Amino acid sequence: MALTREQLIDAAVGILSEFGLADLSMRRLARELDVQVGALYWHVKSKQELLVDVAAKLLDSVPRPATPTPALAPLSIAALLRQLRSALIAVPDSAEVMQLAQSMRPESLDPMGWLLEFLQLAGVPQNDATYARHVLVNHLLGSIASHQEAVALSAEAEPDTVSTEWEESAFDYGVRVILQGLALEHPAVV
Amino acid sequence: MALTREQLIDAAVGILSEFGLADLSMRRLARELDVQVGALYWHVKSKQELLVDVAAKLLDSVPRPATPTPALAPLSIAALLRQLRSALIAVPDSAEVMQLAQSMRPESLDPMGWLLEFLQLAGVPQNDATYARHVLVNHLLGSIASHQEAVALSAEAEPDTVSTEWEESAFDYGVRVILQGLALEHPAVV
DNA sequence: ACCTGAACACCGTTCAAGT
DNA sequence: ACCTGAACACCGTTCAAGT
Numbered sequence: 001m002a003l004t005r006e007q008l009i010d011a012a013v014g015i016l017s018e019f020g021l022a023d024l025s026m027r028r029l030a031r032e033l034d035v036q037v038g039a040l041y042w043h044v045k046s047k048q049e050l051l052v053d054v055a056a057k058l059l060d061s062v063p064r065p066a067t068p069t070p071a072l073a074p075l076s077i078a079a080l081l082r083q084l085r086s087a088l089i090a091v092p093d094s095a096e097v098m099q100l101a102q103s104m105r106p107e108s109l110d111p112m113g114w115l116l117e118f119l120q121l122a123g124v125p126q127n128d129a130t131y132a133r134h135v136l137v138n139h140l141l142g143s144i145a146s147h148q149e150a151v152a153l154s155a156e157a158e159p160d161t162v163s164t165e166w167e168e169s170a171f172d173y174g175v176r177v178i179l180q181g182l183a184l185e186h187p188a189v190v
Numbered sequence: 191m192a193l194t195r196e197q198l199i200d201a202a203v204g205i206l207s208e209f210g211l212a213d214l215s216m217r218r219l220a221r222e223l224d225v226q227v228g229a230l231y232w233h234v235k236s237k238q239e240l241l242v243d244v245a246a247k248l249l250d251s252v253p254r255p256a257t258p259t260p261a262l263a264p265l266s267i268a269a270l271l272r273q274l275r276s277a278l279i280a281v282p283d284s285a286e287v288m289q290l291a292q293s294m295r296p297e298s299l300d301p302m303g304w305l306l307e308f309l310q311l312a313g314v315p316q317n318d319a320t321y322a323r324h325v326l327v328n329h330l331l332g333s334i335a336s337h338q339e340a341v342a343l344s345a346e347a348e349p350d351t352v353s354t355e356w357e358e359s360a361f362d363y364g365v366r367v368i369l370q371g372l373a374l375e376h377p378a379v380v
Numbered sequence: 381a382c383c384t385g386a387a388c389a390c391c392g393t394t395c396a397a398g399t
Numbered sequence: 400a401c402c403t404g405a406a407c408a409c410c411g412t413t414c415a416a417g418t
Binding site: 099100102103104128130131132134135137138139141142143145146149150153169170173174176177178179180181182183184185 | 343374
């Protein structure tokens with residue numbers, strides 16, 4: 001029976017997870033799905049649009065944390081960021097895909113909405129909360145991107161040389177520093 | 191007379207600045223320089239290698255700030271970050287190019303070395319300084335990337351709709367928050 | 381409604397052969 | 400030493416035509 005948009009997105013997630021963005025071409029996708037390339041364009045408008053859906057799918061496994069009390073909001077934020085990191089870290093080039101989705105259709109990424117919500121709950125005023133979210137998301141995606149570029153480069157040279165540990169410490173350190181800075185900037189935040 | 195590597199890099203910077211990474215192809219570069227594509231590969235090993243040199247060139251205009259006293263180091267860091275931002279903000283896709291260079295040949299980017307130096311000068315211990323630099327650089331490149339994606343998208347829709355102001359405030363806010371967080375994490379930092 | 385076949389206008393990289 | 404010509408193995412997107 002007929003190909004569906006869902007199948008297309010799932011196949012794209014599969015190729016991305018296994019081989020990375022360089023191998024995720026419309027032609028390869030078509031081959032994998034046993035259709036001609038043109039067929040894909042009946043289901044999606046463009047490759048970019050497809051990638052936005054791929055990005056959303058990558059975050060599907062991240063559950064919405066329970067709404068915290070103001071005092072606990074920073075902890076929920078840290079927890080959510082760790083969840084996002086672990087959902088993305090094993091998928092090659094996921095940071096790049098997320099960045100595209102964020103600028104093309106930010107509303108399609110639910111967890112980013114939660115992040116904003118929790119920041120406000122913690123006591124960060126409306127306007128600064130969107131700034132603060134930017135800082136946190138830049139850190140999240142930046143950390144993932146540099147981890148993945150390190151993996152990609154060492155895979156070409158000597159495989160299995162990347163210390164996952166260092167990257168994780170660096171990530172946690174950054175989250176801690178940023179949250180502390182927010183507390184200082186906004187006295188309402190604990 | 192013969193083409194030089196410098197000419198190649200300069201032409202690449204030119205195309206990037208005017209048209210962005212999507213238009214910076216080896217074939218286009220060859221056309222611009224009145225040679226066949228193959229000729230480029232006598233001067234550079236690959237497009238990636240060329241992009242690393244392009245990244246370094248983009249930072250050539252950033253001067254090394256005078257070595258500050260420990261108390262003034264955070265100010266120098268903020269100043270350096272602003273300089274880096276203004277060197278890159280007008281060049282489309284510069285954040286992407288910088289990220290590649292950073293993972294492929296970090297030592298080719300002098301200002302990143304200075305950043306580390308100033309962080310240590312400010313009182314951040316050796317190990318944490320590299321973490322801290324990561325946080326700052328992620329913020330720098332992330333801010334630039336999202337600004338540029340916004341510009342690219344609005345250029346397709348309604349031109350001149352991007353408020354440069356918002357992006358600048360967001361950037362400064364982030365730098366401030368991170369530096370404050372560092373001061374809290376490391377009591378030696380003012 | 382959904383897909384094929386075929387085309388259009390591109391890519392990065394390699395390499396024998398020329399000068 | 401430096402470059403040409405030509406090939407290899409790819410891209411994303413469009414669209415008339417088929418079922």
